Amino acid sequence: MQVPRDLLWKSFLEDCFPDFLRFFIPSADKIFDFTKEIQFLDKELAQLFPETKNKNRRADKLAKVFMKDGTEKWVLAHVEIQGYVDDEFSFRMFQYYYRIRDRYSQPVMAFAILTDDSPHYRPNEFSEGFLDTTKLLYQYKTLKLSDYRPEDFQKTNNIFAFALEVAWYGLKANKPKESEVLYQQKMNLFRRVQNKGV
DSSP, rough: OOOOOHHHHHHHHTTHHHHHHHHOOOTTHHHHHTTSEEEEEEHHHHHHGGGTTOSSEEEEEEEEEEBBTOOOOEEEEEEEOOOOOOHHHHHHHHHHHHHHHHHHHOOOOEEEOOOOOOOTTOEEEEEETTTTTEEEEEEEEEGGGOOOHHHTTTSOHHHHHHHHHHHHHTTTTSSGGGGHHHHHHHHHHHHHHHHHOO
């Protein structure tokens, strides 16, 4: 039985969250205290978004991490899996922010990974306003998988980069002759993770 991709992403994010943060924030080890357990807030996220309960188009993880100064920070990792342009994406990212902020009084550091192959689809903010009286701007960090090449991910021993490399090959998986390449890349990832001792 094939495991849905959203479950694979969620599992990988949970297993390798420090490397996820290190990938986006090179100085992560100086900022976050990874000796303290990362707490995943799946229940809290599900209560805020019951309408997405049965959707397999995306993978989300909300995590509580601790800073070096002892304070906590909430981090949203969002992987958009459906692979097509979604005009409502930025609004949904904003929904995550304001619902979490409203319910738990916590600001959220948000990251989004886009797995589509459209070169012009690059959401990274939500804005709205009326005349010059009211203005709202919400920005978040986005990684566009198709902007990278496998060698970009091979320059580091970061486990999350290994996963992104396999996902990059997955963009081509719908082509029959690419399926063997994808299989080999998955096996390579498995061996590299083993060698890293995780």
